[in-house]
Amino acid sequence: MDETQPRTVTVGLGDRAYDILIGPGLVAGAGARVAASFPGARAAVVTDRNVAARHLAALEESLAGAGIASHAIVLDPGEKTKDFAHLEHVVDEILAARLERGDIVIALGGGVIGDLTGFAAAIVRRGMRFVQMPTSLLAQVDSSVGGKTGINSPRGKNLVGAFHQPSLVLADTGVLDTLPEREFRAGYAEVAKYGLIDRPDFFAWLEANWREIFAGGPARTEAIAQSCQAKAEVVARDEFETGDRALLNLGHTFGHALEGATGYDSARLVHGEGVAIGMALAHRFSARMNLASPDDARRVEAHLEAVGLPWRLSQVPGELPDADGLMAYIAQDKKVSRGALTFILTRGIGQSFVAKDVPASEVVSFLREQAGR
Amino acid sequence: MDETQPRTVTVGLGDRAYDILIGPGLVAGAGARVAASFPGARAAVVTDRNVAARHLAALEESLAGAGIASHAIVLDPGEKTKDFAHLEHVVDEILAARLERGDIVIALGGGVIGDLTGFAAAIVRRGMRFVQMPTSLLAQVDSSVGGKTGINSPRGKNLVGAFHQPSLVLADTGVLDTLPEREFRAGYAEVAKYGLIDRPDFFAWLEANWREIFAGGPARTEAIAQSCQAKAEVVARDEFETGDRALLNLGHTFGHALEGATGYDSARLVHGEGVAIGMALAHRFSARMNLASPDDARRVEAHLEAVGLPWRLSQVPGELPDADGLMAYIAQDKKVSRGALTFILTRGIGQSFVAKDVPASEVVSFLREQAGR
Numbered sequence: 184m185d186e187t188q189p190r191t192v193t194v195g196l197g198d199r200a201y202d203i204l205i206g207p208g209l210v211a212g213a214g215a216r217v218a219a220s221f222p223g224a225r226a227a228v229v230t231d232r233n234v235a236a237r238h239l240a241a242l243e244e245s246l247a248g249a250g251i252a253s254h255a256i257v258l259d260p261g262e263k264t265k266d267f268a269h270l271e272h273v274v275d276e277i278l279a280a281r282l283e284r285g286d287i288v289i290a291l292g293g294g295v296i297g298d299l300t301g302f303a304a305a306i307v308r309r310g311m312r313f314v315q316m317p318t319s320l321l322a323q324v325d326s327s328v329g330g331k332t333g334i335n336s337p338r339g340k341n342l343v344g345a346f347h348q349p350s351l352v353l354a355d356t357g358v359l360d361t362l363p364e365r366e367f368r369a370g371y372a373e374v375a376k377y378g379l380i381d382r383p384d385f386f387a388w389l390e391a392n393w394r395e396i397f398a399g400g401p402a403r404t405e406a407i408a409q410s411c412q413a414k415a416e417v418v419a420r421d422e423f424e425t426g427d428r429a430l431l432n433l434g435h436t437f438g439h440a441l442e443g444a445t446g447y448d449s450a451r452l453v454h455g456e457g458v459a460i461g462m463a464l465a466h467r468f469s470a471r472m473n474l475a476s477p478d479d480a481r482r483v484e485a486h487l488e489a490v491g492l493p494w495r496l497s498q499v500p501g502e503l504p505d506a507d508g509l510m511a512y513i514a515q516d517k518k519v520s521r522g523a524l525t526f527i528l529t530r531g532i533g534q535s536f537v538a539k540d541v542p543a544s545e546v547v548s549f550l551r552e553q554a555g556r
Numbered sequence: 557m558d559e560t561q562p563r564t565v566t567v568g569l570g571d572r573a574y575d576i577l578i579g580p581g582l583v584a585g586a587g588a589r590v591a592a593s594f595p596g597a598r599a600a601v602v603t604d605r606n607v608a609a610r611h612l613a614a615l616e617e618s619l620a621g622a623g624i625a626s627h628a629i630v631l632d633p634g635e636k637t638k639d640f641a642h643l644e645h646v647v648d649e650i651l652a653a654r655l656e657r658g659d660i661v662i663a664l665g666g667g668v669i670g671d672l673t674g675f676a677a678a679i680v681r682r683g684m685r686f687v688q689m690p691t692s693l694l695a696q697v698d699s700s701v702g703g704k705t706g707i708n709s710p711r712g713k714n715l716v717g718a719f720h721q722p723s724l725v726l727a728d729t730g731v732l733d734t735l736p737e738r739e740f741r742a743g744y745a746e747v748a749k750y751g752l753i754d755r756p757d758f759f760a761w762l763e764a765n766w767r768e769i770f771a772g773g774p775a776r777t778e779a780i781a782q783s784c785q786a787k788a789e790v791v792a793r794d795e796f797e798t799g800d801r802a803l804l805n806l807g808h809t810f811g812h813a814l815e816g817a818t819g820y821d822s823a824r825l826v827h828g829e830g831v832a833i834g835m836a837l838a839h840r841f842s843a844r845m846n847l848a849s850p851d852d853a854r855r856v857e858a859h860l861e862a863v864g865l866p867w868r869l870s871q872v873p874g875e876l877p878d879a880d881g882l883m884a885y886i887a888q889d890k891k892v893s894r895g896a897l898t899f900i901l902t903r904g905i906g907q908s909f910v911a912k913d914v915p916a917s918e919v920v921s922f923l924r925e926q927a928g929r
Contacts, residue, residue: 278711338651
């Protein structure tokens with residue numbers, strides 16, 4: 184592997200295919216790459232105050248050096264920014280900058296910035312091209328790839344949005360060095376997820392190499408590239424989530440319920456931690472349903488424990504609702520039709536599948552048992 | 557032609573193909589058709605107070621009769637409703653009604669309701685199916701077909717939106733009987749437009765049959781069906797307006813400038829009237845540029861005069877800006893690059909084409925001459 188060149192993963196979506204570049208130095212090198220991909224285009228850069236303080240000047244300098252005029256739109260950090268008011272603000276700023284359909288919008292930030300910016304790009308002039316520059320591990324391996332964009336509604340998360348693929352993703356692995364350890368670890372849950380979905384060898388490699396991934400360097404880039412490759416393949420098979428793409432929700436049904444039950448209070452639980460517990464529960468529940476061996480559930484739990492991620496309900500700080508209370512959160516997230524749920528379950532490490540008609544009563548009994556662990 | 561069955565025009569867009577049904581009684585008959593097309597779906601119906609007073613009860617009764625539960629969302633009539641605040645309201649109401657991705661949203665109304673509702677359907681849960689039930693002639697022959705949805709921005713009309721094709725269009729020609737004459741006439745400008753773009757025989761037929769079209773009956777249904785067919789063919793060729801679809805803007809560059817110059821005051825000028833003047837000016841300008849015969853411009857002017865539509869600047873009530881002032885409105889609407897504009901011009905009746913590099917100076921001189929007419 185040539186260390187000076189970024190890794191490239193292509194998302195194969197016909198005339199909407201695009202490249203994900205992964206490696207260090209991509210913020211400082213963005214100007215030349217953007218100029219090459221979008222000759223003559225002007226740019227709006229959407230980011231949040233925290234990311235702006237660390238990386239905006241470098242990006243603007245790089246764009247200017249490549250002759251690209253840019254207009255920065257700096258938002259408040261945090262999940263609350265993913266709402267209608269901020270969407271309207273970003274749309275208005277893009278229009279105020281007189282960007283045309285041929286120009287580009289750049290999202291520089293984590294999942295919140297990427298989701299909001301992608302959605303704004305989807306609807307300004309009925310669709311502008313946009314570039315994802317994810318600055319968190321979670322965004323690099325998950326939300327910046329695949330074209331799901333959107334905002335939250337008071338009635339639920341991500342209920343308003345569009346499928347709008349980016350035209351380019353620049354994942355600068357160097358910016359991850361400034362991430363708080365807890366946030367990096369939470370993003371790692373989504374990395375492990377790709378192994379658990381359908382890549383048992385990748386999961387085994389993670390078990391052997393997670394220390395190097397956390398330390399940075401080539402193993403980290405490799406883990407991110409493998410994750411993007413895994414997601415790209417799922418997205419290319421099922422762009423609009425009519426089937427297989429649902430596998431990416433492994434761990435997310437339990438995870439979202441826990442996020443809801445903790446009031447989306449990041450002091451108690453962040454998304455990746457919810458997913459970690461959710462994946463462990465999905466494996467444990469699959470074992471309970473005699474679909475998979477308890478050894479596989481133990482292996483997942485052991486790996487999450489090793490990297491410092493939570494894997495059982497009692498690790499969520501503070502009070503949690505009881506089993507029926509958690510079930511109510513699950514029912515809010517998904518349609519419960521005639522007492523049955525759709526869940527991502529597994530037949531073993533790397534053998535996840537979409538299970539329809541999972542009895543809600545079994546899930547409640549399971550949660551009751553788990554509450555004591 | 558079987559008078560008891562509606563005419564059907566299919567918009568050929570592969571897996572997003574859909575039918576436009578045209579004929580009387582389609583509001584009262586909507587329930588059975590919706591139930592057949594979307595078995596098991598629930599519905600939200602978005603409309604405005606004026607349309608609701610005339611047609612909502614009949615539609616709700618028809619849906620209920622076919623076993624379709626529906627939730628009505630009734631908005632203020634008028635262009636001001638096409639904004640972010642109303643979009644957020646409609647989205648929230650659809651979510652409050654707990655509609656899922658498999659359910660449908662029905663737009664019952666004119667262009668404002670259709671554009672806003674289609675956009676809301678495009679973004680709720682990243683895309684719900686929707687049904688257009690256009691109640692104005694303009695909406696039946698133009699805005700309900702082709703998937704352009706959106707809202708206005710303080711920075712310009714239709715600057716925010718999505719391409720989102722309806723799954724079905726039900727154009728009830730009977731509801732047009734209750735339209736004010738001026739509104740019907742304005743919609744007729746878009747009917748004539750299809751003849752002028754590329755259907756000289758259709759234009760000749762309109763010259764011979766316009767009285768019957770205005771009177772109602774089979775000629776009206778025929779004119780609407782021909783218009784929908786014309787638009788469907790353009791949309792199927794160029795769904796996302798990267799080329800040919802721009803022909804549908806014949807008359808719209810001058811028209812939008814006049815709408816802007818009159819402050820979108822419908823007492824002075826409505827959209828179709830602006831398009832009528834715009835089409836006459838486009839033909840006159842084409843003659844001035846020696847692209848077409850002045851006889852063709854005279855023929856267009858005579859037909860617009862016959863049906864009672866305006867065709868020259870002096871027919872706009874009140875003061876208009878001078879030629880430079882109008883040019884400023886044109887420049888706001890389109891990108892003027894290096895003093896040149898893209899315009900829809902013509903080589904004669906039914907021979908419109910996309911003209912690039914039209915010198916802005918020629919347009920200004922032309923407008924100066926026209927001001928005295």
